[in-house]
Amino acid sequence: MTNDSDRPTSKDQLRRQYQEEQDAEPRPAKPRDWQSLIEEQIAKIDWSTLAGKGKPLNLERNPYLDESDELTHGLLRNAGYTLPWIEDGKKIDADVAAARAKLGQAHASYLEARDAEICAGHQWIEGAWLAAVRDFRQQAAAINREIRDFNLKAPNMHLHKFVLRIDEELAPYGVDDE
Numbered sequence: 731m732t733n734d735s736d737r738p739t740s741k742d743q744l745r746r747q748y749q750e751e752q753d754a755e756p757r758p759a760k761p762r763d764w765q766s767l768i769e770e771q772i773a774k775i776d777w778s779t780l781a782g783k784g785k786p787l788n789l790e791r792n793p794y795l796d797e798s799d800e801l802t803h804g805l806l807r808n809a810g811y812t813l814p815w816i817e818d819g820k821k822i823d824a825d826v827a828a829a830r831a832k833l834g835q836a837h838a839s840y841l842e843a844r845d846a847e848i849c850a851g852h853q854w855i856e857g858a859w860l861a862a863v864r865d866f867r868q869q870a871a872a873i874n875r876e877i878r879d880f881n882l883k884a885p886n887m888h889l890h891k892f893v894l895r896i897d898e899e900l901a902p903y904g905v906d907d908e
Contacts (some may be wrong), residue, residue, distance in 0.1 A: 814883070815880065815883040815884055815885070818876070818879075818880050818883065819880055819884075819889075819891065821876075822873060822876050822877055822880055822891060825869070825873050825876070826873055826894065829866060829869040829870060829873065830899070832862070832865075832866070832869075833862060833863075833866045833899075833900075833903070836858070836859065836862030836863075837859070837862070837903050839858075840855060840858065840859040840862070843855045843858075863900065863903075863905055866896075866899070866900070867896055867900075870894045870896045870899065871896070873894055874893040874894055877891045877892070877893050877894075878893065
């Protein structure tokens with residue numbers, strides 16, 4: 731006589747069937763640790779084509795930045811990115827220098843032509859100089875508007891720029907108040 735315990739039960743059959751299905755399906759790989767993943771990515775890098783190869787590293791440290799922010803700011807700076815208000819400040823400085831240089835060149839030309847006495851009446855010489863002064867006044871007024879806008883954007887009062895004092899800029903050239 732056969733024992734009922736020798737016969738496979740439906741539970742045993744289901745367990746075996748489930749186990750066979752599990753063995754047949756590919757199991758996902760174990761999660762990898764970060765260290766090995768990083769090492770694999772580093773191994774794939776072609777070091778000969780990196781920008782700045784052979785140049786020394788910039789190891790300057792900004793003592794005013796938090797260490798966590800320093801890397802981010804350094805990466806952005808090295809990639810050529812800056813904050814918009816910093817770019818505006820650089821543009822203002824360049825505009826001021828260009829306006830002063832143009833006024834200086836116009837004054838030098840004025841003095842040279844006046845001293846050479848090319849024209850009997852010197853009217854065109856005086857007119858050209860007065861036109862240059864008028865242009866400088868207009869440029870300085872536009873720059874002063876940019877400076878006021880910049881001062882609103884700058885995060886700290888210590889970074890603010892002073893407006894141009896037009897009469898003080900023109901005083902070395904002997905120009906009186908208009």
